[in-house]
Amino acid sequence: MIDTKTRILDAAERLFAEHGFDATSLRAITKEAKVNLASVNYHFQSKDALIEALFVRRISPLNDERIRMLNEVERRAAGAAAPIEELVDAFVRPVLPGGAPGHHSIGILLGRMYAAPGGLLARVIAPQMDAIRERFGRAFRRSLPGLEAEEIFWRIHFTIGALAHTLASRGLLEFISRGMCSAADADQARTQLIRFVTGGLRAPSLVEKP
Amino acid sequence: MIDTKTRILDAAERLFAEHGFDATSLRAITKEAKVNLASVNYHFQSKDALIEALFVRRISPLNDERIRMLNEVERRAAGAAAPIEELVDAFVRPVLPGGAPGHHSIGILLGRMYAAPGGLLARVIAPQMDAIRERFGRAFRRSLPGLEAEEIFWRIHFTIGALAHTLASRGLLEFISRGMCSAADADQARTQLIRFVTGGLRAPSLVEKP
């Protein structure tokens, strides 16, 4: 039998992903988790704290996997600049469905969070992103020597946008393609995303070089 | 004096953008708009209907501007395939700040909506996107003859992702760049976005050609 705390987190993750944070009540969560209503406030202090705990549980192993893949990529490059495709793969694969063990609905919550009001991003994600920013920032600068630092930040920003949209968008791809493509196809999503993003990162600099 | 209906729409747009749909009560809206609480249910039927009306008011002129710009691009191309940069510009500029007259906070709402639960996308946006999908789909296919139809849909999907993220993301770029770049710089945002997306669209096809 799984313990109460974990069952609450699992149920909350599932329901938040499907209906959003505000539209999901603690009553719905405790009902889904088959636990008592008061147990949420016993194990967590509030609904907000539950939401934070839910992200913290997933993000740490997810970022560990990113760093592990990046280490592997750099090991293979043997001192040379790493191929952009492989850097992008290390960055996106762990958050895509099937990319890391034991994460289920967190992708859609992550994708939604970037646009969420209320400072969730600054409060929860940002503090855990220092190592990622440092390591991937350096790797991209090294593999994209023709770009200014500012341009690289803009392009990482757009990369995260394409990734977040792939994680969280509901039925848009199916709609624009009239059903020809499906965002649920995880292999296609990853392959197409990496190809697109790599092309974007490799685009010529906007800055005239002397 | 602006009429009540418009004042409600303006106040709702502003507050929804700042705090989200669920966290904004009708009471907060009527207070901000300096109108009576009951007038919301008189002019619109419900909160959901108000949200729909709010999008409908902005999307139509915005898509008209996209088509107008596309017409101009194709006129200049004089029968040849249009340059990708110009197609992307026609697609993104009208929704970016300053790109169309009289829209204020709608960008962040649009950007957020793609990831929103509750079928808002299917209910409100999709029905108004037929002309856009048709015209831009054809133009991109013509200007990207090396790509399969499926690949083009995937890449338009990622383009919308990067665009939505630029519209709605709150402080992420500032965070990853440690303040070097700002998403509030509309000219930079548009220029960088177009360069990145154009590179992504132009990336080589994943499909082997015989």
Add this chain to the structure above:
DNA sequence: GTCTATAACCTGATAGAC
């Protein structure tokens, strides 16, 4: 740690006078 019961409050929507 787990339960019941309830406090204290806020919400969207509406009835009915003007």
Add this chain to the structure above:
DNA sequence: GTCTATCAGGTTATAGAC
């Protein structure tokens, strides 16, 4: 069209027995 007053129901959070 605009107002007041209110309904009916939901919400988070907590107090206190076990």
